[in-house]
Amino acid sequence: MPSAHPRRREVAIGSVLIGGDNPVALQSMANTETTDVDATVAQIGRMAELGCDLARVSVPDKRSAEALRAIKPGISIPLIADIHFNPELALAAIEAGADKVRLNPGNISTRERIAPVAKELARRQIPVRVGVNAASISHDLKQLHRENPVKAVVESAHRYVEILQGFGVRDIVVALKSSDVLNTIECYRRFAAESDLPLHIGITEAGPGLTGAARSAVGIGILLAEGLGDTVRASLSGDVEDEIIVCREILASLGLREAPRLVACPTCARAEFDVATMADEIRTRVMTLSKPVSVAIMGCVVNGPGEAEHADLGIISVNGKFMVYRSGKVIDKGLDQAGALSALLSELESLEAER
Ligand code: SF4
Numbered sequence: 001m002p003s004a005h006p007r008r009r010e011v012a013i014g015s016v017l018i019g020g021d022n023p024v025a026l027q028s029m030a031n032t033e034t035t036d037v038d039a040t041v042a043q044i045g046r047m048a049e050l051g052c053d054l055a056r057v058s059v060p061d062k063r064s065a066e067a068l069r070a071i072k073p074g075i076s077i078p079l080i081a082d083i084h085f086n087p088e089l090a091l092a093a094i095e096a097g098a099d100k101v102r103l104n105p106g107n108i109s110t111r112e113r114i115a116p117v118a119k120e121l122a123r124r125q126i127p128v129r130v131g132v133n134a135a136s137i138s139h140d141l142k143q144l145h146r147e148n149p150v151k152a153v154v155e156s157a158h159r160y161v162e163i164l165q166g167f168g169v170r171d172i173v174v175a176l177k178s179s180d181v182l183n184t185i186e187c188y189r190r191f192a193a194e195s196d197l198p199l200h201i202g203i204t205e206a207g208p209g210l211t212g213a214a215r216s217a218v219g220i221g222i223l224l225a226e227g228l229g230d231t232v233r234a235s236l237s238g239d240v241e242d243e244i245i246v247c248r249e250i251l252a253s254l255g256l257r258e259a260p261r262l263v264a265c266p267t268c269a270r271a272e273f274d275v276a277t278m279a280d281e282i283r284t285r286v287m288t289l290s291k292p293v294s295v296a297i298m299g300c301v302v303n304g305p306g307e308a309e310h311a312d313l314g315i316i317s318v319n320g321k322f323m324v325y326r327s328g329k330v331i332d333k334g335l336d337q338a339g340a341l342s343a344l345l346s347e348l349e350s351l352e353a354e355r
Pocket of ligand 1: 271298
């Protein structure tokens with residue numbers, strides 16, 4: 001997507017390249033206990049299946065840092081350690097094999113406390129995210145934050161980057177998140193105009209379910225449409241898998257990623273069956289497809305044939321009987337609802353296998 005800002009510097013996070021001309025990487029964060037290695041590995045496995053490119057885990061103590069050593073061999077995507085308050089934990093996470101660490105300038109803020117971590121990052125050439133969060137801005141910027149929150153967040157990021165670069169750290173990613181959508185957008189715009197470092201974007205603490213999805217879509221969508229964002233996360237309270245689906249939908253809507261697509265009409269008095277229930281029944285199956293297959297569930301003949309013909313698979317109801325479409329052609333008709341659903345699911349399996 002075209003950008004008026006400087007081209008982003010390329011950074012490797014394990015096997016994933018971001019910045020430059022690389023595709024926007026999708027990131028999410030496990031919500032298991034990091035010390036529960038089996039649960040964390042299983043959750044990251046599901047995240048990867050859904051298209052997550054980078055997994056972050058919280059490292060609140062030494063045992064969690066040590067657990068990274070066991071988690072890493074069990075997963076297929078790079079592992080990022082989220083560090084707050086204690087620089088020793090960053091050193092332990094690096095030692096345990098983290099592909100990247102995230103530091104919060106709000107709680108590891110002085111040059112003296114950053115120094116040992118920065119030296120180790122530089123020595124091993126491990127990337128770091130400077131993850132500024134407006135809710136945990138460093139003490140000396142609090143007054144400025146009250147007067148001008150955007151300036152305070154951008155200033156915090158610049159200061160931290162300068163300290164890290166002073167120790168020779170080269171691979172830096174920056175996030176400037178806030179729970180305020182407009183402030184977040186402005187922070188990224190300003191920082192991006194002044195720096196070529198790659199950006200991790202998102203609306204922090206976006207909220208639960210639909211609220212979080214809507215706020216993330218607005219904030220992330222606007223930034224991506226302006227060509228900003230090299231990694232992306234939708235920070236939703238709730239299911240980690242929902243975070244990934246929301247991010248994927250945002251990226252796919254902007255033509256930045258191929259993803260499975262479920263089209264379903266909103267229904268009205270013309271609807272011949274309960275479209276929402278059927279869409280819900282197949283939603284998880286469609287969203288977990290490994291291939292970018294599109295499926296349309298349509299309530300009547302008004303827009304039904306058009307959407308069903310354009311999708312890879314479609315179902316419409318005409319005069320109480322169901323028709324199933326595949327690749328623009330009717331492949332079955334005169335079915336009842338259960339028969340149509342079962343035909344659709346079996347076509348889904350065969351399409352996924354063929355692609
Ligand atoms: S496709 Fe038919 S049922 Fe669905 S919203 Fe349009 S007119 Fe209503």
